[in-house]
Amino acid sequence: MKILVAIKQVPAHDSRLFIEPTGEWIEENDLGYEVNEPDAYALEAALQLREQHGGEVIVMCAGPARVSSTIREALAKGADRALHIEEDDLRHWDNLSVAQLLAKAAQTEQPDLVLTGLQSDDLGFGQTGVIMAELMGLPHATLAMSVEVVDGRLRVKCELEGGWFQYVSMPLPALVTIQSGILRLRYATLMGIKRAKTKEVRKITPAELGAAGEPGITLRRIYAPHSLKQTQMLAGSVQEQAAQLVEKLKHEVRVI
Amino acid sequence: MPAYRGTDYLLLDTLLSEEEILVRQTARQFVEELLVPVIKDCYNEGRFASHLVAEMGEMGFFGANLEGYGCAGMSNVEYGLIMQELERGDSGLRSFVSVQGALVMYPIHSWGSEEQKRHWLPRLQNGRAIGCFGLTEPGFGSNPSAMATRARRDGGDWILNGEKTWITNGSVADVAVVWARTEEGVRGFLVERGTPGFTTSDIHGKLSMRASVTSSLTLSDCRLPESARLPGAQGIKAALGCLSQARYGIGWGVLGAASDCFETAREYTKVRKQFDDRPIASHQLVQEKLAWMITEITKGQLLALQCGRLKDLGRIEPAHISMLKRNNVAMALECARISRDLLGANGIIDDYPIMRHMCNLESVKTYEGTDHIHALVIGERVTGIAAYK
Numbered sequence: 008m009k010i011l012v013a014i015k016q017v018p019a020h021d022s023r024l025f026i027e028p029t030g031e032w033i034e035e036n037d038l039g040y041e042v043n044e045p046d047a048y049a050l051e052a053a054l055q056l057r058e059q060h061g062g063e064v065i066v067m068c069a070g071p072a073r074v075s076s077t078i079r080e081a082l083a084k085g086a087d088r089a090l091h092i093e094e095d096d097l098r099h100w101d102n103l104s105v106a107q108l109l110a111k112a113a114q115t116e117q118p119d120l121v122l123t124g125l126q127s128d129d130l131g132f133g134q135t136g137v138i139m140a141e142l143m144g145l146p147h148a149t150l151a152m153s154v155e156v157v158d159g160r161l162r163v164k165c166e167l168e169g170g171w172f173q174y175v176s177m178p179l180p181a182l183v184t185i186q187s188g189i190l191r192l193r194y195a196t197l198m199g200i201k202r203a204k205t206k207e208v209r210k211i212t213p214a215e216l217g218a219a220g221e222p223g224i225t226l227r228r229i230y231a232p233h234s235l236k237q238t239q240m241l242a243g244s245v246q247e248q249a250a251q252l253v254e255k256l257k258h259e260v261r262v263i
Numbered sequence: 264m265p266a267y268r269g270t271d272y273l274l275l276d277t278l279l280s281e282e283e284i285l286v287r288q289t290a291r292q293f294v295e296e297l298l299v300p301v302i303k304d305c306y307n308e309g310r311f312a313s314h315l316v317a318e319m320g321e322m323g324f325f326g327a328n329l330e331g332y333g334c335a336g337m338s339n340v341e342y343g344l345i346m347q348e349l350e351r352g353d354s355g356l357r358s359f360v361s362v363q364g365a366l367v368m369y370p371i372h373s374w375g376s377e378e379q380k381r382h383w384l385p386r387l388q389n390g391r392a393i394g395c396f397g398l399t400e401p402g403f404g405s406n407p408s409a410m411a412t413r414a415r416r417d418g419g420d421w422i423l424n425g426e427k428t429w430i431t432n433g434s435v436a437d438v439a440v441v442w443a444r445t446e447e448g449v450r451g452f453l454v455e456r457g458t459p460g461f462t463t464s465d466i467h468g469k470l471s472m473r474a475s476v477t478s479s480l481t482l483s484d485c486r487l488p489e490s491a492r493l494p495g496a497q498g499i500k501a502a503l504g505c506l507s508q509a510r511y512g513i514g515w516g517v518l519g520a521a522s523d524c525f526e527t528a529r530e531y532t533k534v535r536k537q538f539d540d541r542p543i544a545s546h547q548l549v550q551e552k553l554a555w556m557i558t559e560i561t562k563g564q565l566l567a568l569q570c571g572r573l574k575d576l577g578r579i580e581p582a583h584i585s586m587l588k589r590n591n592v593a594m595a596l597e598c599a600r601i602s603r604d605l606l607g608a609n610g611i612i613d614d615y616p617i618m619r620h621m622c623n624l625e626s627v628k629t630y631e632g633t634d635h636i637h638a639l640v641i642g643e644r645v646t647g648i649a650a651y652k
Contacts, residue, residue, distance in 0.1 A: 021265050076284065076285065194322060195285060195288075196323050196335075197289075197322060197323030197324070197337055197345075200289070200335075204282065
């Protein structure tokens with residue numbers, strides 16, 4: 008089985024973020040990067056499927072030169088080879104154009120199964136995998152807790168709200184987006200890191216894929232959430248203060 | 264506390280390759296997820312985290328800078344970065360890995376017969392076998408050449424008699440690399456657990472390295488076949504060669520302990536408030552201590568990195584490693600003491616790693632060549648005059 012895993016490199020989860028003076032993006036200098044957490048689980052699920060059924064795991068990652076560290080880590084964990092879609096400035100790509108780019112790159116591999124995280128830890132649209140599946144004409148499932156191959160079909164356990172689960176069966180090829188925390192992630196062993204040095208990383212550009220990246224949506228401004236804290240001092244006797252407080256809680260804050 | 268991200272004041276990561284950073288990251292993750300949650304209890308109970316041996320074998324930590332026989336074949340810089348991350352967790356775990364790799368696998372790899380290598384190296388690499396190194400004796404520490412342990416030929420066999428002490432992993436080891444004086448000079452032997460005449464006992468009452476096993480070995484008319492001798496190990500130089508490997512790793516390892524102390528103190532002093540509700544980090548005397556520590560850690564990192572690059576070039580000398588070991592251990596110990604000071608009374612309790620690192624580093628200052636002996640190695644290197652006696 009040929010499994011393609013779409014991974015994304017995102018700022019390390021406890022990074023201190025600063026916004027560029029233009030207000031359009033975060034300062035990237037001196038920022039640490041790591042693999043998007045749900046994508047790490049998608050890779051783990053793919054590696055376990057390969058261990059059970061044989062085949063090949065290919066990782067695909069779009070981004071500038073720095074994403075090579077994330078690709079290398081995936082290869083060290085056991086992916087067989089990688090596809091690096093070289094694009095220096097993905098920030099101006101909306102999620103439809105990113106999905107088009109990834110779908111075109113994925114089609115060059117004709118995978119039996121595409122796995123990716125359910126959403127990214129940075130932008131968090133939760134759309135990329137789903138749109139990719141539509142563009143590739145593949146059946147898909149989201150929020151997957153487990154993925155099994157039974158008699159040539161996929162059996163996927165999906166998470167619903169309120170502690171409910173849903174089991175979905177679908178033919179291959181298919182695309183599944185994976186939930187975080189569903190498996191124990193393996194470490195990149197030292198032997199794996201050494202082996203990764205000789206694994207193939209195919210580089211390809213959006214132009215070669217015929218993907219334009221013309222955004223339908225423009226990111227205008229990013230900003231930290233404003234926290235507004237106001238203090239009002241209530242005057243009068245205790246009874247008067249209590250009455251004022253109830254009034255405010257009822258009609259201003261509307262919590263009682 | 265935010266997640267540990269190491270200490271890098273001078274952007275020294277720009278001197279590291281992508282692979283080197285990945286090696287450090289994977290070792291850091293291992294320590295953070297598997298050692299940090301249990302080390303406090305292990306230390307308090309005087310227990311080695313033996314459940315991590317197989318996992319460390321799978322990670323490739325044992326003999327990581329050796330080639331072949333299942334070893335990871337890492338560079339010496341990569342090996343150093345692993346030691347740094349392990350000792351950030353605890354010196355006891357780093358000591359285990361140092362002994363297994365540098366003091367047991369290295370001599371077998373360098374001076375063992377092909378049969379010894381094929382038998383022992385894959386087992387030691389994956390952690391199914393544990394090794395220890397017997398050089399130090401009750402009467403001979405800094406002066407190992409005067410060892411009292413003797414090996415004499417008896418037909419085709421050897422008979423060993425003597426006692427070794429302060430042996431990390433001694434009682435848990437499947438094989439001991441034992442150094443003994445023979446009529447032909449000092450030789451190294453592989454003594455397997457269970458060999459008649461070979462017994463071990465643990466040293467109790469340690470207030471340092473509590474998460475590590477330390478033992479004495481007794482050899483009493485212990486009969487070994489010629490095939491148990493390391494054929495390539497000729498003279499005390501072979502034993503000292505092992506120590507150079509281990510000391511190199513220590514020079515890196517203690518940077519991890521120093522960094523853990525510094526980062527703990529940095530966070531603490533930013534949060535702890537005193538006088539006018541200001542964090543103590545805003546006080547000049549506190550800042551001077553933080554400035555001293557970060558400067559010394561950074562110098563120690565450069566020293567370790569240059570030694571690693573020289574080792575990878577095949578140009579490192581034992582006297583270089585003496586400077587690395589001596590400087591970085593003393594520096595780390597001072598960082599632990601200063602950090603303890605900055606945490607005030609909180610510095611002495613085990614909610615923080617500082618006092619544990621400090622106690623461990625007292626051992627590290629002494630073992631593998633004391634601070635004094637390394638000063639004399641450096642002194643001899645710059646004057647040409649040996650001043651040991």
